[in-house]
Amino acid sequence: MQTIVIGAGVLGAAIAFRLAQAGAQVTVLEAGRVGGGTSGTSFAWINSATGGVPPAYHALRIASMQAHAEVAAEFGGASWYHPTGGLKWAWPAELPALEANVAALQARGYAAEWIDRARLLAMEPDLDPVAIGDGPIAWFPEEGWLDPVPYAGAMVRAAQSLGAVLRTGARVAGMEMAGGRVTGVRLADGTRLAADCVVNCAGRWSDGLRPVPHVPLAPTVGFLVFTPPVAAGISHVLHAPEANLRPDGAGRLMLVWNDFAAGFSAETPPDPRLPEVQEMMQSVSRLIPSLAGLEAEAVRIGVRPLPRDGLSAIGPVPRTEGYYVAVTHSGVTLSPILARLVAAEVVRGEDRAELAEFRPARFFN
């Protein structure tokens, strides 16, 4: 079976690997570079920490947290996978909401417990105890984070080792159609490539391919700030009132505070001297005193590929044979489980119950 995967972010790369493993002939077409889309501007927290999401979405995320561990073992230990656990605390006014969320997660069997400040400081000795306050801290031991670009690179290499072909700098301009069927793609340079199935993993750009019907997206902008390398830092994913933050390798920390993103668009120049960036650095330095006086090293602005109803859109598109869409927010968390499920459907013709609530068809009825 000849398949084309459009896009080599965390989703396309992992799907290409599992398609190749299931016996398909795979060509990956990437307009830019592997992991150079949203996957390269992600907080990349592996979790299912929102208690109120639909049960099927929670179940998919839980399965994918486990799948990340399995992929890391499959690859003989994976430098991209950091199962550190996550920690969250709140100002007193927001504590009831955090308590309700933890209770909802525990009711679903999610690994979540309360710890005190002394235990947090044993795990994160460089935090300022005064800034933490003396409220309870939620500990999520099964969470972690991913280096999305090395992960995508490893998935593509694994696919290539099974015969897949990667073409970077290959922008798909449109679909080739015969009747109601997709028969291949046309590249921006005019090249035509045939396929039995085209899998659209183009993320926030997935709605730009014609003439196929597209999943409507409601993308949101995210704003990441990177510190220079610091000797005293953190080693878990932290959700503090000041910001969400995690290590980002070589002593750098990655900070994200969604409130700041409100005034930004994908076109905002990512300048570390923006007043909002300085404010964020100052705010976080109250929590981690070793950051005091440091300027941010870099800023990245990312756009989340969010289907309009906030849930993943995974599956065939009605009345369009030979075409399959995989677009989602939380793509970092969901990549390994979606890769397995998509390969089972595309290559083996299975109809996976885990994906029943996420079909693109819901947008076209």
Ligand SMILES: Cc1cc2nc3c(=O)[nH]c(=O)nc-3n(C[C@H](O)[C@H](O)[C@H](O)COP(=O)(O)OP(=O)(O)OC[C@H]3O[C@@H](n4cnc5c(N)ncnc54)[C@H](O)[C@@H]3O)c2cc1C
């Ligand atoms: C600030 C921020 C924080 C986030 N935090 C988290 C988090 O904590 N946890 C989590 O799970 N998720 C998080 N996400 C979401 C997650 O990063 C995305 O869901 C995921 O990266 C999407 O991966 P993808 O492979 O679908 O898309 P992408 O990584 O965008 O890959 C799509 C690829 O398709 C290529 N492409 C596009 N059009 C074409 C074309 N016509 N022809 C060929 N190639 C094309 C692009 O170049 C790109 O490389 C976050 C996102 C942002 C922005």
